[in-house]
Amino acid sequence: MIKVVARSVAIQGKEDEIIALSKELVLESRKEVGCIRYEMYQDQKNASVFTMIETWQDEETFQKHKETPHVKRIVPQLNALRVEKAVVDVYTLVI
């Protein structure tokens, strides 16, 4: 199992656009083989900070995810609304 934490910061005022765009990405990603969980969160203290927390069956399904049409189409659009690209940490479970 693989956990992905992808944290990004919206350009001020672009939060609603990011949420709308992300909805499609989240819903499409949840349909993928190997996608155990795919959720978008907003930081309590800073409403411009959004974090995707994803759980993938294995490395292979996660790598395939990155090559899907919806990721290739939507992520560049999201990046245009972000201060910078998302910081993506990929984890494996310890406890």
Place this chain on the structure above:
Amino acid sequence: MIKVVARSVAIQGKEDEIIALSKELVLESRKEVGCIRYEMYQDQKNASVFTMIETWQDEETFQKHKETPHVKRIVPQLNALRVEKAVVDVYTLVI
């Protein structure tokens, strides 16, 4: 529901000590009222990076967690094995 992502970096060579100490913290935390999920992850690219990903029923149960004996006893010991205190982001679910 509240999601907590607490990322910290181990002092080089202290990784095994951190894992051993964290195990007690994780197992005790999972017993708490309102604790939906409490897991420790290790970064795939940097084995010194550990992240707790926690799901709490609400703000109240999360605040109580921070006052528990096991947190008060173990977290300072963990901090002594870390490069610096954990960076804790608290999130609410958007999608």
